[in-house]
Amino acid sequence: MSPAKKSTRAKRPAAKSAASPRKLAKKVAAKSSKQSVARKAAAKTRGKTAAQTPLAEYKRKRDFAKTKEPAGSAPKKNAKQLHFVIQKHSASQLHFDWRLELDGVMKSWAVPKGPSLDPSVKRLAMEVEDHPIEYNTFEGTIPQGEYGGGTVMLWDRGWYEAEDGGGLESLRSGYAKGDLKVTLHGSRLEGSWVLVRMKRPGRPQWLLIKHRDDYADEARDIVADETTSVASKRTMDEIAKGDKVWNSNR
């Protein structure tokens, strides 16, 4: 009723409408057909090796008798809306796990400094093993001594889509090419982002960069501002204390 209430409520639909803007349609039209042929070819060659042993590395690294993380069932079919989740993970080193649903698993990157809303900032994002989609609801502790031992907070979640409106095909080829442009619709992160793979030997390292749009904000340190769970509103300390695993050996 109050004007203040109205203005906060008005933000939501505005954010949602970013999903189908005329801008995106223009961009799609602008892509050359040559580019789209190359993308299709890249997606075709990539598909086979990636699909052979989904989640094998995820399962190999964990003892599900000891950790409460989900064991991960067979990869799920792509939902109508693709999920994304960001988990703040205080393990041997604090980092943010950036996860995007693609072809039934969560493609995952560990971002030591977390996302930045400043388009001039490039954040290192180390690609890690695919995670099961069930991981999207995991918040709690992983026992010390186990893989990733420490505290996990659900820091942001929502859905995402290809920035160019090209759907799954665009996401698959973007991932394969190492140039993955996405639009996020989360509680804390919104708008256009890109992950760019660096050409270095070893495990793929990417850079996470905010694109310039209405959600970019050079002045705001969102990682410092948002220190509670998007799901439970708990701090890292509260999550750690609230879990019996933490004290099980005392």
Ligand code: MN
């Ligand atoms: Mn992690």
